[in-house]
Amino acid sequence: VDRGARGDCVGPGIREGSVREERARARIGEQVGELVALGERVDRHEDGAQREHRVDAGHGLPAVVQEQGNPVAAAHAARVQAARVLARVLEGHALDAALPAADAALPDARDRGLLRAICFATLRGIHRYEALLVALLARQGSRLDPLLRAALLAGLAQLDTQITPPYAAVSGTVAAVRALGRPRLAALANAVLRRYQRESVALLAALPDDALQRWQHPRWLCERLQHDWPQDWQRVLEANNAPAPMILRVNRTRGSRADYLAQLSAAAIGAHAHAQLPDAIVLDDACDVHT
Numbered sequence: 562v563d564r565g566a567r568g569d570c571v572g573p574g575i576r577e578g579s580v581r582e583e584r585a586r587a588r589i590g591e592q593v594g595e596l597v598a599l600g601e602r603v604d605r606h607e608d609g610a611q612r613e614h615r616v617d618a619g620h621g622l623p624a625v626v627q628e629q630g631n632p633v634a635a636a637h638a639a640r641v642q643a644a645r646v647l648a649r650v651l652e653g654h655a656l657d658a659a660l661p662a663a664d665a666a667l668p669d670a671r672d673r674g675l676l677r678a679i680c681f682a683t684l685r686g687i688h689r690y691e692a693l694l695v696a697l698l699a700r701q702g703s704r705l706d707p708l709l710r711a712a713l714l715a716g717l718a719q720l721d722t723q724i725t726p727p728y729a730a731v732s733g734t735v736a737a738v739r740a741l742g743r744p745r746l747a748a749l750a751n752a753v754l755r756r757y758q759r760e761s762v763a764l765l766a767a768l769p770d771d772a773l774q775r776w777q778h779p780r781w782l783c784e785r786l787q788h789d790w791p792q793d794w795q796r797v798l799e800a801n802n803a804p805a806p807m808i809l810r811v812n813r814t815r816g817s818r819a820d821y822l823a824q825l826s827a828a829a830i831g832a833h834a835h836a837q838l839p840d841a842i843v844l845d846d847a848c849d850v851h852t
Contacts, residue, residue, distance in 0.1 A: 639675040640715065640737040642666055646680055647711035656680065674848045675725070678804070683718040685802065688773040690717045696764055697753050708741050709750070716754045720761070724804070727758060777802055807847040810840050818842060 642663035649659040660680075667673045683690065694713055698705075705713070712734055719730035731754045738750045757764065765775075772780040776798045786794040809832075811818045818834060822842060825832045831845030 637733045637736040637740060638667055639672040640679065640712070640733045641740050643676050643679040643683075643715050644708050644712040644737055644741060646676070647683055647715055648707045650684065651707070651711060656684065670848060674846070678724050678847065679715050679719060682722045682724055682804070683715050686718060686721065686777050687714070688771075689768065689775070689777055690714045690721070692768055692774045693717055693757065693764055694753075696767065697756060706743065706746070709738060709743055709746050712738050712741065713750060713753055716750065717757060720754065720757060722804070731755060731758070804847075807844045808835065809842045809844065811842060813840060
């Protein structure tokens, strides 16, 4: 096996000289695009006995490779399930129909909360992230494997909205790609997300002048806001794209707000009293209210 500087691996049946030529072309032109092609060729040449692609009945997408005691799969279970849910939604299924199976695979309420946060952030800005993925890959993102495409879109959403720390967004997405049965494409996922980290300002500035891609709002609403608030319309749109806080109302016939804040603190759930509403508590991070 020949391991290059970027960590990509060349499998049996590919001559070392030809790989060096392809790497040279990648440095000159389509850097990440060449990594896609390399990953596809390696995947075709890989020994079939060492590959495991399980397929969901009636869906055609590889299932997560489940292994007893696999700490990597367990640690990134929410991102694995988010990729599966998003792949189904991008195929045309409703989000509400795709979530129950993912919830059943995540016994921890915190993982279910992260699953929803990732899915909502990705779908809220799907036009922006599709355009960014095309720019990052220098080719049509729709040509990617559906699960890889969904995982990359989710990774971009996490980096863009900062709903998770950047290191967790990158490493978690790479681990999820491996857990989804795509270990040869993990290097591609890492390269795409790290390039976005380096070049996000330029990439976002280069987006087409399209309201859906740039501001995630219809053009008519952008124009109306620009007319009514010419100095603040961009801040209005940015605030509207931010996730809304999760607020609980305390039933004061059963206890005080201070008592409930103490219960939340004992359960390691960050929260604070709302400044204007006497019965309201604002959670630092949204979580499953059914547990």
